[in-house]
Amino acid sequence: MRAEQGSIRAGGEPILEVIDLVKHYPLTQGILFKKQVGAVKAVDGVSFELAAGETLGIVGESGCGKSTVAKMLVHLEQPTSGAIKYKGEDITKLSGRGLKAVRRNIQMVFQDPYTSLNPRMTVGDIIGEPYEIHPEVAPKGERRRKVQDLLDVVGLNPEYINRYPHQFSGGQRQRIGIARGLALNPEIIVADEPVSALDVSVQAQVINLLDRLQAEFNLSYVFIAHDLSIVRHISDRVGVMYLGRLAEIGTDEQIYDHPTHPYTQALLSAVPVPDPMAREYRERIILRGDVPSPANPPSGCRFRTRCWKAQERCELEVPLLVVPAVFRLTDTAAAHDSACHFAEEKQVVPSEGLLEAPETEPVEPGAPEEPGGPGEPAAPDDAAGKGDGPAPPSGGAHAD
Ligand SMILES: Nc1ncnc2c1ncn2[C@@H]1O[C@H](COP(=O)(O)OP(=O)(O)OP(=O)(O)O)[C@@H](O)[C@H]1O
Ligand code: SF4
Ligand SMILES: [Mg+2]
Numbered sequence: 001m002r003a004e005q006g007s008i009r010a011g012g013e014p015i016l017e018v019i020d021l022v023k024h025y026p027l028t029q030g031i032l033f034k035k036q037v038g039a040v041k042a043v044d045g046v047s048f049e050l051a052a053g054e055t056l057g058i059v060g061e062s063g064c065g066k067s068t069v070a071k072m073l074v075h076l077e078q079p080t081s082g083a084i085k086y087k088g089e090d091i092t093k094l095s096g097r098g099l100k101a102v103r104r105n106i107q108m109v110f111q112d113p114y115t116s117l118n119p120r121m122t123v124g125d126i127i128g129e130p131y132e133i134h135p136e137v138a139p140k141g142e143r144r145r146k147v148q149d150l151l152d153v154v155g156l157n158p159e160y161i162n163r164y165p166h167q168f169s170g171g172q173r174q175r176i177g178i179a180r181g182l183a184l185n186p187e188i189i190v191a192d193e194p195v196s197a198l199d200v201s202v203q204a205q206v207i208n209l210l211d212r213l214q215a216e217f218n219l220s221y222v223f224i225a226h227d228l229s230i231v232r233h234i235s236d237r238v239g240v241m242y243l244g245r246l247a248e249i250g251t252d253e254q255i256y257d258h259p260t261h262p263y264t265q266a267l268l269s270a271v272p273v274p275d276p277m278a279r280e281y282r283e284r285i286i287l288r289g290d291v292p293s294p295a296n297p298p299s300g301c302r303f304r305t306r307c308w309k310a311q312e313r314c315e316l317e318v319p320l321l322v323v324p325a326v327f328r329l330t331d332t333a334a335a336h337d338s339a340c341h342f343a344e345e346k347q348v349v350p351s352e353g354l355l356e357a358p359e360t361e362p363v364e365p366g367a368p369e370e371p372g373g374p375g376e377p378a379a380p381d382d383a384a385g386k387g388d389g390p391a392p393p394s395g396g397a398h399a400d
């Protein structure tokens with residue numbers, strides 16, 4: 001039921017509407033005759049909306065179901081139940097041509113730029129691969145130019161079109177992954193931990209690139225990460241997941257400065273704070289115990305086995321993801337969806353700005369992002385083959 005799982009009242013018509021999404025993976029026993037003995041409840045009733053041009057951040061500990069949500073959004077996994085509406089149409093029910101058309105508009109950027117790019121394919125083939133399935137976007141004769149434009153857009157030298165992934169640094173590989181995500185001119189990008197595998201300084205560069213591309217192409221992002229500071233930097237709204245469900249969701253100000261769910265407060269209390277004064281002021285909340293198994297989640301509130309505020313009601317009654325009654329008639333930032341029977345506002349991190357990801361200068365042409373990049377002397381000399389293609393477009397700052 002949608003009202004139970006926190007629909008989001010974003011301004012205007014949502015481009016994407018996720019309604020009570022569930023993914024259970026069957027647990028089976030037996031070799032010859034497999035018998036289902038249970039299920040891993042990876043995602044167990046998640047609802048949210050995404051407005052055009054907006055970024056929704058999704059955070060939560062490992063195993064809480066973030067990637068499973070992402071995979072269902074891009075149709076890499078079929079939901080057990082629930083709906084994913086793209087511009088009002090439930091895409092979980094689509095097949096054939098209808099599905100193909102929608103898939104074009106929702107693309108994914110993966111976590112690990114080291115394993116998500118085929119090492120035997122050139123960068124040009126990797127970025128241009130989606131055109132094999134969607135030739136209508138770029139007929140054969142135009143593909144090379146299109147791919148070079150995309151390389152330029154993500155800040156890479158278009159002359160590197162014939163190079164292989166191993167000739168690029170991690171940040172540059174992630175730029176290649178982003179270029180591939182953009183190839184079909186999508187409206188929505190689902191980015192699953194797109195910077196987690198990168199060095200901190202390179203993370204900020206890739207985040208800045210995503211910011212710029214969003215403004216340039218009016219993209220909507222679902223941005224998944226562990227790191228709450230990175231999520232704040234890029235998100236308009238943030239959803240906090242715990243054990244297959246959303247615990248709290250709201251604008252970045254509501255979640256970071258006025259969290260009301262104990263789990264969000266605990267996560268925030270662990271965020272590194274650079275200012276020593278602010279660090280002293282902040283209260284650390286140490287969570288006891290481990291995350292329970294998603295095959296056997298606790299009754300009532302899933303967070304109750306680790307929550308310092310848990311009472312009998314928490315065991316008996318599932319808390320709904322709604323604006324808690326105590327804040328319902330108030331006009332404060334605490335009045336946002338939170339799945340807690342005893343929601344209370346608690347500012348964990350002292351003031352705005354402390355959690356911002358470091359800003360970086362744009363990458364200058366010729367300056368490698370990190371050692372080992374193609375700009376380094378060790379890299380093969382111009383594997384793209386000089387004079388092999390049209391002159392690179394000028395004006396872009398290339399991470400080469
Ligand atoms: N194909 C599968 N079969 C069975 N269980 C699965 C499968 N894929 C994921 N799971 C389980 O579902 C749960 C959620 O996994 P998921 O990968 O979505 O978590 P996550 O939040 O992305 O974690 P991380 O932060 O580590 O990437 C985990 O318990 C995981 O073991
Ligand atoms: S419902 Fe109870 S157990 Fe769950 S977060 Fe709130 S106080 Fe804690
Ligand atoms: Mg994941």
